Amino acid sequence: MQLVQLCGEVVETDHLEAVSGTSMDGTGFTWTDIERQVWIRSRDGRERKFAFPNVDVPARTGHWVTLLLDAERPVALINFSTKQYVNLVKLKQFELFGATEAFAFAALLVAAGFMAPAGLVILSIGTIAYGLIKDGARRHRYRQAFALVEAQIRRLTAHPPVDFSR
Numbered sequence: 140m141q142l143v144q145l146c147g148e149v150v151e152t153d154h155l156e157a158v159s160g161t162s163m164d165g166t167g168f169t170w171t172d173i174e175r176q177v178w179i180r181s182r183d184g185r186e187r188k189f190a191f192p193n194v195d196v197p198a199r200t201g202h203w204v205t206l207l208l209d210a211e212r213p214v215a216l217i218n219f220s221t222k223q224y225v226n227l228v229k230l231k232q233f234e235l236f237g238a239t240e241a242f243a244f245a246a247l248l249v250a251a252g253f254m255a256p257a258g259l260v261i262l263s264i265g266t267i268a269y270g271l272i273k274d275g276a277r278r279h280r281y282r283q284a285f286a287l288v289e290a291q292i293r294r295l296t297a298h299p300p301v302d303f304s305r
Contacts, residue, residue: 140214140287140288142207142208142287143208144206145187145206145208146203146300147203148203149177149178149202149204150186151178152176152196152200155175174191174192175194175195176189177189177191177216191216194225197216198218202220204219205295215227215228226288229281230277233284235270235277244266
């Protein structure tokens with residue numbers, strides 16, 4: 140994870156809501172997705188929009204903020220006007236299985252079908268073991284990324300950018 144800082148003033152915020160549901164007869168459920176949009180004007184005068192789905196972002200127009208970005212994706216917002224921050228690193232951002240693994244599993248399932256039932260038992264046990272190992276590695280990557288972002292937030296809050304030390 141390579142973090143880049145974007146410092147600037149919040150020049151606009153917007154709050155969008157989308158209500159979704161699953162059935163017409165009333166037996167399903169509904170949920171509301173909320174997207175917070177924040178426009179930030181950087182020191183060089185350029186303005187950029189960032190969207191934060193289902194996150195309460197502590198920022199209003201006129202506030203001075205720093206965004207920490209990982210490949211253009213916001214991973215933290217630090218508000219120097221309110222002395223608040225939000226770490227946006229979430230476990231769900233780290234995928235458990237990739238497309239290659241899904242194809243490999245499908246191929247192994249076909250091969251196990253030819254060796255049934257012993258092949259299916261071996262595949263089931265192997266799949267569970269592999270899944271547990273992958274989940275442990277995924278959680279480890281999440282904890283590392285979260286800690287890295289938290290450390291950077293602590294550094295910035297202890298030593299704010301020169302423009303923000305008002």
